[in-house]
Amino acid sequence: MVSxxxxxxxxVYAMAAAVIAIDFLERRALKEEFERAVKSKSSLLYLRxxxxxxxxxxxxxxxxxxxxxxxxxxxx
Amino acid sequence: xVDARKVAVTAVTAGLCLPLALFAIILVPIPGLPAxxxxxxxxxxxxxxxxxxxxxxxxxxxxxxxxxxxxxQGFTLQVWADGALGDLIAPLVALVAFKLxxxxxELKNRxxxxxxxxxxxxxxLVCGLWVHTVNLFFGVITWPFWWVGVLTYFIGDSLxxxxxxxxxxxxxxxxxxxxxxxxxxx
Numbered sequence: 001m002v003s004x005x006x007x008x009x010x011x012v013y014a015m016a017a018a019v020i021a022i023d024f025l026e027r028r029a030l031k032e033e034f035e036r037a038v039k040s041k042s043s044l045l046y047l048r049x050x051x052x053x054x055x056x057x058x059x060x061x062x063x064x065x066x067x068x069x070x071x072x073x074x075x076x
Numbered sequence: 077x078v079d080a081r082k083v084a085v086t087a088v089t090a091g092l093c094l095p096l097a098l099f100a101i102i103l104v105p106i107p108g109l110p111a112x113x114x115x116x117x118x119x120x121x122x123x124x125x126x127x128x129x130x131x132x133x134x135x136x137x138x139x140x141x142x143x144x145x146x147x148x149q150g151f152t153l154q155v156w157a158d159g160a161l162g163d164l165i166a167p168l169v170a171l172v173a174f175k176l177x178x179x180x181x182e183l184k185n186r187x188x189x190x191x192x193x194x195x196x197x198x199x200x201l202v203c204g205l206w207v208h209t210v211n212l213f214f215g216v217i218t219w220p221f222w223w224v225g226v227l228t229y230f231i232g233d234s235l236x237x238x239x240x241x242x243x244x245x246x247x248x249x250x251x252x253x254x255x256x257x258x259x260x261x262x
Binding site for chain 2: 038044045046048049050052053054056057060062063064065067068071
């Protein structure tokens with residue numbers, strides 16, 4: 001039986017990963033529109049770059065979490 | 077000259093790397109070596125920020141490492157400062173390698189890719205040598221462990237920077253280069 005804590009955390013991580021995947025697909029679909037928008041509003045560029053960096057950081061934190069379970073640093 | 081945008085780059089890099097420096101390390105055992113290699117995930121991020129924005133990105137990585145290491149109560153100030161200085165030096169070494177080779181962080185052509193493939197291991201080695209030599213002089217480690225420490229640092233940091241940093245550079249540099257903060261001009 002999977003513990004409640006594991007199920008909860010895994011669900012949150014799965015949702016976060018799904019949001020990031022959907023955002024990735026949306027970015028690809030709106031690439032040309034985004035490039036046009038950046039020409040009139042350059043701050044969008046920074047928002048895009050930092051958002052992608054944060055998303056990558058979240059994915060790596062999820063990887064590290066499960067890695068640390070395997071290493072025995074985190075016990076559930 | 078310090079301006080708000082440079083401070084913002086340092087702050088964003090530090091904010092991005094701090095939770096990673098606190099939580100995102102995985103120790104990977106290496107067959108034949110008595111110690112595991114630290115797969116240091118934040119390195120991938122501050123290397124990328126340094127290659128885009130120069131010393132301001134490296135400074136963010138340095139601040140994040142310094143603050144994160146402070147959390148681990150067993151460490152002395154010397155260990156914090158040593159590790160954090162190593163993490164300031166390493167991305168700057170990679171930056172110098174790119175400058176010397178006339179490469180760009182887009183990793184578009186052969187020269188860029190060679191600079192990345194050569195610069196990152198050199199940077200990790202310099203960082204490993206710095207951190208473990210200082211640790212040795214402060215009596216934190218002994219000579220027999222020195223080479224193991226340097227080697228695991230070299231392998232772990234290089235792998236992390238390649239695996240984490242390469243997709244970031246390839247996917248985001250085309251956006252970042254439109255920014256006036258981008259340090260490379262053709």
